[in-house]
Amino acid sequence: MASASLEYFPIRGRGEPIRLMLSDLEIPFTEDGMAKFKENYSNLDEFPFQQLPRLTIDGEKIVQMNSILEYLAIRAGKNGGSSNKERYQISSLTYAVEDFACAYTKRVYTPDNAELLKEFATTFTDKAFGHFEHIVKKSNTEYFFYDYPTFPEYHLLYIVIAVQTLRPSLFDSATKFPVLAKWFAAMSARKGIKEYLASDKVPKQFNGNATADAPCC
Secondary structure: OOOEEEEOOOOOHHHHHHHHHHHHOOOOEEEOOOHHHHHHOOOOOOOOOOOOOEEEEOOEEEEOHHHHHHHHHHHOOOOOOOOHHHHHHHHHHHHHHHHHHHHHHHHHOOOOHHHHHHHHHHHHHHHHHHHHHHHHOOOOOOOOOOOOOOHHHHHHHHHHHHHHHHOOOOOOOOOOOHHHHHHHHHHHHOHHHHHHHOOOOOOOOOOOOHHHHOOOO
16 A cells, blocks of 8 residues: 655644545555755755645655645546636635635744734635535535535635634534535544544644634634
């Protein structure tokens, strides 16, 4: 069985969607931390964009989170996209989730993040989740497009977990997003993901700033 090695900071961040997908695909992986990155930061053959995460698998060193997720999807034969429309749908979801994640990260790393995170977890999230709800409720399966998750859904899963940490009532019985809540439950119940989330492999801190690790609203 193939195994993988993930290099990233000791937080969830942009490494977490990769951990979730590796776990779901039942690909064993180790965490190699930041030592090689610190030693070879200026070597563009090793780190072309001087960033983490980096995943080593199949003898390849792959960088950029979304590219890593897409590589894993192609490798598993779960990339969908058999038509131009389907490829567009997956790409569109990828960019929408990325926009949402960037909005979250921007608020985490600002001096007045306490108020900004509260606004993000309520007003901003309600608008964005309305978009995701509209897409997923058109699906004939419990996932967005197919009877399996597409690669941006692992990124979305991580961000939803982060938002739910800030706003524990997000998917309560009065939720505005019942179909998205069902998607979240289906993703969280997948064998590999469920086992990973219950393990001690999950980094305790979401980001480099711990203020996003507790409820704010």
